[in-house]
Amino acid sequence: MILFDGKTYESSEQGRLLDELTEKIPGILANKTLDPEVVVDAVIHLRMDLLDGKFNDLLADLPQDVVETYKKQAVSLLSGEQLRAKIRTELGDTEEYITDPVDGFSQIRVRKVPLGVIFHISAGNMDFLPAYSVVEGLLAGNINILKLPSADNGLTIKLLLQLIEYRSELADYIYVFDTSSTDIQGMRKMAGLCHGISVWGSDAAIEAVRGLAPTGAKIIEWGQKLGFCYITQANKTADLDAQLDDLAHHIATTKQLLCSSCQVIYIDTEDMDEVKAFAERFLPLLEKAANENASNEIGIVARDTLVSYTRRLMGYLEQEEKSSDNVLRGRGVSVIIASDSALELSPMMCNVLVKPLSKKDIGKVLFEHRHYLQTAGLICPDSERDELAKLFTSLGIVRVTKAGDMSAYFPGESHDGEYALSRYVRTVNIEE
Amino acid sequence: MKLRRKLFSSKDPYDCNRSELFLGACKENFNHLITHCEDYKKIADGLNIRSAGDIKSVHDIPVIPTMLMKQHEFRAGPYTIMATSSGTSGHASHIFFEWGALISALKMSVKLMRYHGIISMKPCRYIVMGYKPHRSNKTAVVKTAYLTTLLAPAISRKYILKHTHDGYKPDFEGIVAALRKYEKGKAPVRFMGFPSYTFFLFQLLDEKKLYFKLPKGSKIMLGGGWKQFYREAADKETFYKMAKKTLGIDEENIVEFFGAVEHPILYTACTGHHFHVPVYSNIVIRDPVNLEPLENGKTGLVNLISPLCKASPILSVMTDDLGILHDGSDCPCGVKSPYLEIIGRVAPTEIKTCAAGAADILKGVNV
Numbered sequence: 001m002i003l004f005d006g007k008t009y010e011s012s013e014q015g016r017l018l019d020e021l022t023e024k025i026p027g028i029l030a031n032k033t034l035d036p037e038v039v040v041d042a043v044i045h046l047r048m049d050l051l052d053g054k055f056n057d058l059l060a061d062l063p064q065d066v067v068e069t070y071k072k073q074a075v076s077l078l079s080g081e082q083l084r085a086k087i088r089t090e091l092g093d094t095e096e097y098i099t100d101p102v103d104g105f106s107q108i109r110v111r112k113v114p115l116g117v118i119f120h121i122s123a124g125n126m127d128f129l130p131a132y133s134v135v136e137g138l139l140a141g142n143i144n145i146l147k148l149p150s151a152d153n154g155l156t157i158k159l160l161l162q163l164i165e166y167r168s169e170l171a172d173y174i175y176v177f178d179t180s181s182t183d184i185q186g187m188r189k190m191a192g193l194c195h196g197i198s199v200w201g202s203d204a205a206i207e208a209v210r211g212l213a214p215t216g217a218k219i220i221e222w223g224q225k226l227g228f229c230y231i232t233q234a235n236k237t238a239d240l241d242a243q244l245d246d247l248a249h250h251i252a253t254t255k256q257l258l259c260s261s262c263q264v265i266y267i268d269t270e271d272m273d274e275v276k277a278f279a280e281r282f283l284p285l286l287e288k289a290a291n292e293n294a295s296n297e298i299g300i301v302a303r304d305t306l307v308s309y310t311r312r313l314m315g316y317l318e319q320e321e322k323s324s325d326n327v328l329r330g331r332g333v334s335v336i337i338a339s340d341s342a343l344e345l346s347p348m349m350c351n352v353l354v355k356p357l358s359k360k361d362i363g364k365v366l367f368e369h370r371h372y373l374q375t376a377g378l379i380c381p382d383s384e385r386d387e388l389a390k391l392f393t394s395l396g397i398v399r400v401t402k403a404g405d406m407s408a409y410f411p412g413e414s415h416d417g418e419y420a421l422s423r424y425v426r427t428v429n430i431e432e
Numbered sequence: 433m434k435l436r437r438k439l440f441s442s443k444d445p446y447d448c449n450r451s452e453l454f455l456g457a458c459k460e461n462f463n464h465l466i467t468h469c470e471d472y473k474k475i476a477d478g479l480n481i482r483s484a485g486d487i488k489s490v491h492d493i494p495v496i497p498t499m500l501m502k503q504h505e506f507r508a509g510p511y512t513i514m515a516t517s518s519g520t521s522g523h524a525s526h527i528f529f530e531w532g533a534l535i536s537a538l539k540m541s542v543k544l545m546r547y548h549g550i551i552s553m554k555p556c557r558y559i560v561m562g563y564k565p566h567r568s569n570k571t572a573v574v575k576t577a578y579l580t581t582l583l584a585p586a587i588s589r590k591y592i593l594k595h596t597h598d599g600y601k602p603d604f605e606g607i608v609a610a611l612r613k614y615e616k617g618k619a620p621v622r623f624m625g626f627p628s629y630t631f632f633l634f635q636l637l638d639e640k641k642l643y644f645k646l647p648k649g650s651k652i653m654l655g656g657g658w659k660q661f662y663r664e665a666a667d668k669e670t671f672y673k674m675a676k677k678t679l680g681i682d683e684e685n686i687v688e689f690f691g692a693v694e695h696p697i698l699y700t701a702c703t704g705h706h707f708h709v710p711v712y713s714n715i716v717i718r719d720p721v722n723l724e725p726l727e728n729g730k731t732g733l734v735n736l737i738s739p740l741c742k743a744s745p746i747l748s749v750m751t752d753d754l755g756i757l758h759d760g761s762d763c764p765c766g767v768k769s770p771y772l773e774i775i776g777r778v779a780p781t782e783i784k785t786c787a788a789g790a791a792d793i794l795k796g797v798n799v
Contacts, residue, residue: 298731303779305722305723310500313500314500314504317474
């Protein structure tokens with residue numbers, strides 16, 4: 001289905017509608033501006049209706065606990081207060097100003113304006129992500145073209161249609177196409193209409209987008225990342241047991257599927273006996289957490305087991321020389337002891353890697369994996385925390401959290417080190 | 433491959449006393465794979481099964497998930513033909529078969545078909561509930577459907593799906609015209625195809641009040657992939673009734689069998705409609721939590737084992753189906769080996785992830 005001008009159309013009309021859009025865009029850019037308050041108002045409405053259960057039938061396919069989490073996030077994320085705070089934080093001063101006079105030079109007026117047209121290529125990894133990505137584009141005042149992820153179940157169009165229903169001014173700024181990513185011609189045409197392309201997804205997805213984007217289009221990448229937890233001087237750490245429990249809970253609840261999820265637990269040591277001792281200590285905690293969060297559905301359990309087993313075998317195929325893993329197994333979980341320090345994807349689904357990484361080697365290891373860095377969870381004495389955070393952030397980590405909060409949302413946080421809205425605007429200068 | 437030859441030459445296709453020979457043939461196959469397929473060796477080493485000596489029972493053979501075969505192509509020496517699994521998700525796997533595997537498969541098919549009374553010298557007319565082999569379609573289903581029409585001499589073959597410039601289209605009028613003609617003749621008619629398509633045909637005939645009485649000896653042969661035999665897929669009683677009502681074919685003339693490219697063993701339903709495990713394969717049902725083997729009667733992941741093929745490492749594969757292995761000793765048909773019931777599939781792999789590299793594991797590249 002296609003969403004165009006606030007109406008839905010059959011996918012087969014894509015060619016005609018894209019031609020029409022090509023005609024339309026210059027007029028909208030030239031003659032209209034979108035007030036962020038219009039967007040905020042529409043989203044507030046949407047939040048109210050969501051909490052009132054208006055979209056429950058659309059959410060019926062999702063597991064109940066996931067729906068609860070979404071609703072909890074919607075309460076804060078989509079409130080007017082949060083949205084306005086987001087604009088303030090991410091765009092800074094949006095008021096136009098005039099530069100201070102400098103002898104011999106003209107003064108200029110400085111203003112932030114929307115990038116123009118943003119083409120969103122959204123991954124299906126979060127149910128609300130495609131719609132949220134469009135809302136971010138709208139908050140910055142842009143016209144948004146969205147290519148739906150193949151896994152979309154109709155939720156995105158429904159939500160965006162609702163926004164247009166609350167505030168009809170938005171119709172000019174939202175266009176959704178269910179193009180397949182194999183429709184290169186269609187994708188190129190959409191890419192050809194935009195000033196910026198916001199792409200979420202795997203290395204291969206991003207690579208593909210780079211290939212089809214016109215030279216000069218700004219590519220705004222939100223790539224996939226790998227998270228890890230770093231443990232140093234565990235014996236001097238207050239409430240260590242509680243922190244390890246929190247880490248196990250984090251692993252069990254995210255199933256290690258998120259960018260921020262813990263794939264590897266690094267122990268600050270060169271002694272494999274210490275690594276092994278930690279693994280033995282952690283296994284029962286992980287087993288307990290996994291058990292508390294286990295699904296009752298055999299199909300889901302079986303799928304998760306198959307996925308992690310497949311990933312484990314892929315790991316064997318990827319490596320040239322691989323001694324068999326030293327794996328400690330519990331029911332539905334495992335702790336995999338490895339002697340290397342590489343940051344890599346675990347088999348996921350509560351199968352965590354434990355590796356040695358002494359402080360002096362952190363720089364080398366993180367530099368090697370710099371394109372995949374995002375979140376580091378820390379378990380260390382309070383006295384070490386600042387120094388470690390400084391070390392990690394100077395090497396490319398953008399979130400340093402408590403071990404249990406690796407995937408937590410913090411109001412005001414950046415995403416992969418950047419504020420989305422600031423990537424969706426241009427700063428323009430007008431000579432006085 | 434001496435032991436394979438011996439196994440596939442077994443006189444009784446359901447002989448329960450050949451487990452030692454079966455294990456021996458599996459070890460023979462394993463030895464071939466670790467010396468001819470580097471990737472298989474890496475996996476076996478990783479799982480700590482370094483030589484055939486580490487295989488104490490069929491449970492110990494390294495299990496390769498079909499999920500992995502869809503992302504990674506394995507080769508183990510020269511091959512004669514390549515088959516493509518008809519994946520619905522867009523990812524297909526290529527499996528390679530060498531001449532010896534084809535000969536073994538042929539021996540197996542002849543033995544099983546004869547056992548179940550499907551081979552006949554009497555010329556038949558075939559109606560295939562699928563499509564005519566065409567160069568644009570290489571899936572094994574098409575080839576199997578065609579090969580099955582060789583089990584009895586064919587007077588004619590009629591396909592329900594026709595290849596047109598828009599792809600495959602059903603040719604319902606053509607089938608009705610053919611049925612009218614065949615009804616008056618003497619030659620038995622054999623239907624061959626997916627249960628779902630066949631049931632759809634019954635419904636169409638019933639809706640249009642078109643009822644036939646086909647010649648004696650006519651059969652409905654239901655085949656296809658595993659998913660055609662899920663518990664909920666078709667209510668068997670209704671199916672049998674509809675076959676009688678629309679085509680005049682009795683329950684005992686409905687023959688069900690299934691196989692998969694990754695495990696090309698023919699499972700044929702007995703008179704009690706059970707899919708017994710033949711001598712050429714073993715099935716292990718594994719715990720969905722930790723992949724440990726489960727006892728009969730419990731639901732789990734279906735692990736299929738057969739030393740049929742050398743050119744691909746499909747000695748022990750795990751599908752994404754859930755099934756139960758039942759004790760077969762009480763089955764009235766006389767076969768004592770256990771039988772498999774397919775319950776359904778694991779939850780779809782539409783897993784939400786943004787961990788780097790994870791999507792490739794889950795569903796390949798998906799922009």
